[in-house]
Amino acid sequence: MNASFANNILPFILAGYAISILVVVIMIVLENRSPLKTISWVLVLLLLPGLGFIFYIFFGQNFRKEKIIARKGLxxxxxxxxxxxxxxxxxxxxxxxxxxxxxxxxxxxxxxxxxxxxxxxxxxxxxxxxxxxxxxxxxxxxxxxxxxxxxxxxxxxxxxxxxxxxxxxxxxxxxxxxxxxxxxxxxxxxxxxxxxxxxxxxxxxxxxxxxxxxxxxxxxxxxxxxxxxxxxxxxxxxxxxxxxxxxxxxxxxxxxxxxxxxxxxxxxxxxxxxxxxxxxxxxxxxxxxxxxxxxxxxxxxxxxxxxMQIVPSGPDSDWPAIMMGIFQTIATARDYVYIATPYFMPSESVLLALKTAALSGVDVRIIIPEKSDAFITLLCSRSYIREILEAGVQVYFYQKGFLHSKTLVADDRISIVGSANMDFRSFEQNFEATAFIYDKETGIEMKETFLQDQADSEIVLLPEWMDRPFLEKVKESFARLFSPLL
Missing domain, CATH: 3.30.870.10 (Endonuclease Chain A)
Structure with a gap:
């Protein structure tokens, strides 16, 4: 009797779950997010039955248009x-x-x-x-x-x-x-x-x-x-x-x-x-x-x-302001762009700007920590290294401890420092604040500091990076699927 009941009711439960997943997928698609983020959430829903649905309800809804902080009348x-x-x-x-x-x-x-x-x-x-x-x-x-x-x-x-x-x-x-x-x-x-x-x-x-x-x-x-x-x-x-x-x-x-x-x-x-x-x-x-x-x-x-300009960004704003400022800084650099960040999971636009700048002859260098306080984000950050190395970006692993700086300096003329990491969360989900400083003396000081951190780092060479164990690459690639969600 119990087995018969289970056999009769189980198809309805599975059908209901499938319909709910379909509804959520349609909701995600209709939000017109980036294809990368849309696909990432669809994968979460499909690969983590039940749990994926809960993750989306708690973490996945887009509140930028809803304006979490209403400023009208302030x-x-x-x-x-x-x-x-x-x-x-x-x-x-x-x-x-x-x-x-x-x-x-x-x-x-x-x-x-x-x-x-x-x-x-x-x-x-x-x-x-x-x-x-x-x-x-x-x-x-x-x-x-x-x-x-x-x-x-x-x-x-x-x-x-x-x-x-x-x-x-x-x-x-x-x-x-x-x-x-x-x-x-x-x-x-x-x-x-x-x-x-x-x-x-x-x-x-x-x-x-x-x-x-x-x-x-x-x-x-x-x-x-x-x-x-x-x-x-x-x-x-x-x-x-x-x-x-x-x-x-x-x-x-x-x-x-x-x-x-x-x-x-x-x-x-x-x-x-x-x-x-x-x-x-x-x-x-x-x-x-x-x-x-x-x-x-x-x-x-x-x-x-x-x-200087103090730039806020977050789900209460119409635009991802800090990300756009970083993109513009990289895209207009003529001599060099030096970046320090604890987490490197850039948006597609920033990633393309970095590769384009390097391929155009701009000296692009990035320092990230070799050790991290977040294992998944470390794996995800490493998944981007091969393609930027192939474009001519120099990558360094900081050796003296955990690098948590969020800085960028370009051409001795623009210095950026604040709370925003080089990742999807800081660019699109968190409330952040960053200073854009337009001053040659400051730029030179930030460049010299970057070079000191570079001296405390180990350069990543493409042949050696490519020769790592296959399992490491698999873990990094799998982690990258969830980069828009981290």
Missing amino acids: RNHHRINYLAHSQITQLADGHLSKNDIARQPTGIVRLLLNNSSSVVTTGNEVTFLQNGTRKFDALIRELKKAEHFIHLQYYIFAEDNIGNQVKEILKEKARRGIEVRLIVDDVGSWELKSPFYEEMRDAGIEVYSFLQVHFPLLTSKVNYRNHRKIVVIDGHVGFIGGYNIADRYRDGDLNSYGIWRDTHIMIKGDAVNSLQSIFLIDWYFVSQTELSDPKYFPQSEAIGNKT
Whole structure:
């Protein structure tokens, strides 16, 4: 009887599952994503019955058009748009002096103004912080100087030695009446427990987690994480880059991958207002409170000579702004493009730009870590190496530890540093922020740093790469099928 019942009901269950898979496949196709991403999700659905369907529901839906962060009506957003469109008009009409935007690479400047309203600022001072000790020493020093407000936003905020040190400074500042606001990503900082938040709030700190994930009420928005690392202090000092708040970013992890090699920058000047705008829009999303008081946007005198744009990107924007800026930088390079990235899973357009530049005689070099904190992404990154080597790109494996820097420098004229990795997730799914700096002195400094990292790396030679065990190549190729999903 039971066997008969199972035989009668099983075909209906299988038919229902097949119909649900077909419906999801049609939904994916109708979203008109890139064919690569569409095929990847179809493969997941077919190769992982049941589990693939769950993965798609939780991680696969496209929310870019839905605008996870609604900006309509936000005064800060209108302010950014007004400034950006004003600069676009001035650039088009030729009303800018030779000392302003007109002296910069106008194609990239105009692109970033149009695709993300990334305002151009001049007269900035930029300090590179290329190891964890320098970064945290600078951050702690500036936090202690705060007199009016502190705004922090991190993907990972760990309650360890460095995390507790920063926490105690924030609590002390809040008790003295200084405004302190903190955003942490709910997935990146999943180890933080309720007592952490209660302790911060009891001290007067406003703290929120970004896109909270409540099991079992899990939604597909778990796939859209806030990967930004932003600090704004009194509107005059800002930080942006690759470092989170955790001991391993300063001390490394000798048991796994050694030192942590990363890059951050400290900014003083009007570019800090651009960081502030990004933070306050995210703050509105998590708190439903708009902070538009002019005190959050103080005017700064020119204290340096750096021209730059702070570029946000994420599923709340119409365009993958950072990816487009990187593509344009590579496509217009004439002498060299040097890239450091922990994960190398480029979009098809960026991959083609890299190969085209190398085949055109541009010196293209990429450093990626030999060891990684994510095994699948390491395999996937390696699957791209053969084709870029064949195009003439030089590839290096970093040897001293884990390379986590997200940097690009081209022709001594454009330097890019921020939170975005060279992968699909950073380009299309995560909320990211990256600085585009237009300055020869900065470009030379970044180039020299890259060459120092190159000296600590091992070059990958095509004949030796081709001669690796067949099984390694199979694992890498299989991992690459899922690169748009990682």
